[in-house]
Amino acid sequence: MSSPALSPAAWLRGSRRPSWLSDPKVLRTEVLAGLVVALALIPEAISFSIIAGVEPAIGLFASFTMAVTIAVVGGRPAMISAATGAVALVIAPLNREHGFGYLVAAVVLAGVLQIVLGALGVAKLMRFVPRSVMVGFVNSLAILIFLAQVPEMTNVPWPVYPLLAAGLALMVFFPKVTAVVPAPLVSIVILTVITLAAGIAVPTVGDKGDLPSALPVPGLPDVPFTLDTLITVAPYALAMALVGLMESLMTAKLVDDITDTHSSKTRESIGQGIANIVTGFFGGMGGCAMIGQTMINVRVSGARTRLSTFLAGAFLMVLCIVFGPVVSDIPMAALVAVMVMVSFATFDWHSIAPKTLKRMPAGEITVMVVTVACVVATHNLAIGVVAGSVTAMVIFAKRVAHLAEVIAATDPDHATVVYRVTGELFFASSNDLVGRFDYAGDPDRVVIDLSAAHIWDASSVAALDAVETKYAQRGKTVEIIGLNGPSARLHKTLSGELTAGT
Secondary structure (H helix, E strand, C coil), X not given: CCCCCCCHHHHHHCCCCCHHHCCHHHHHHHHHHHHHHHHHHHHHHHHHHHHHCCCHHHHHHHHHHHHHHHHHHCCXXXXXXXXXXXXXXXXXXXXXXXXXXXXXXXXXXXXXXXXXXXXXXXXXHHHHCCHHHHHHHHHHHHHHHHHHHHHHHCCCCCCHHHHHHHHHHHHHHHHHHCCCCCHHHHHHHHHHHHHHHHCCCCCEHHHHCCCCCCCCCCCCCCCCCCHHHHHHHHHHHHHHHHHHHHHHHHHHHHHXXXXXXXXXXXXXHHHHHHHHHHHHHCCCCCCEECHHHHHHHHHHCCCCCHHHHHHHHHHHHHXXXXXXXXXXXXXXXXXXXXXXXXXXXXXXXXXXXXXXHHHCCHHHHHHHHHHHHHHHHHCCHHHHHHHHHHHHHHHHHHHHHCCCEEEEEECCCCCEXXXXXXXXXXXHHHCCCHHHCCCCCCCCEEEEEEEEEEECCHHHHHHHHHHHHHHHCCCCEEEEECCCHHHHHHHHHHCCCCCCCC
């Protein structure tokens, strides 16, 4: 479904008064959700900074500016955008080979490209993503979230495991007591207090890297503003723009399904571009929608508005700058427990239930498996979505190709034969069309009735031309009847123009 156009005024003010202004319960939910997400963002942002080859503060600054900006200009309320692993992987070679200034320039250019792509309607391509790809996307991101926690659960002191188990137990059972405070926040606080009070030596957030002590300062990228610079950063910027948009739009669609609400994908595309431009000018590494933290915000904490997204970014800087020493003491086991729970809640267990698999067509299962396999193998959600979508298209084309039928009927005096063609004629189905006629045995007059068919592409027109040519070589005439409007126009435009020498 295409997104409705937005006026500049509607872009900023929205169509309704925010619910958190009038409902204290909503306000509490949004505030606490933002705090939980901010805590979960810190180790993730630091880890992605390491992948990109930059200081931890760069990833934290990017998470701050992305979240705060997208909360205002984004199209999907409650979705979290921050520094991500996919973006880090794309821009890491540029930083390694040319330096940090070029990385920042690529982030700004990627933002510009995202705005252009958003304005051109790239979000409309989401309609071509099949449901089986979406299920594979959801399941693969759940697997990736879990796999990202494995290093934090291996080769660690033994107290990590009981802390992890305690954190999971708290998140399972605490909601049965009360839902006023998010269970992940309770788990983080309790485990932190236990480790500090008992002096338990386990890996902490502080072990991931130093937290920033001041807000980022805006500035221009430290690169020569020349054509050579543009040529250097453009390929990385384009790759970042495409990967960021794909992950953001897929995540937005997932949140739409979870919340049973609609969001503007065009606005989200443009908003991602604006957020990356702002992030680049503040010296951040760029980013896109963050799936794990979005699930914490929406599915685990129950947030539904832009306030939680804004506060996630704001709290992130407050926690780093004001409460840095305290945050550094949070055991990684507490945050790992949260992410493991998110992984479990995100996975679509119904999709792999034996009852579901028995009823699901083999093609749908194949598409889902291909999507998951590609994502897990490459750790890139964008590659998996593309591979799954292409597989779905191939399976669909193969299936539809067999729907075109040709039935011949000869009149009593054997002077005319009528071939009735039914189905969709396109490159896959039309390839077999030429071989469905009896060129030598048919009478001198041949009628091809296409009233129950539709011509979709040049391949079909070329196939019909080939049929006419084969009959003409034997001195027989062909009449094509029954074309609907679009098919007739396409046939009239292309017929006789597709063969060399005509």
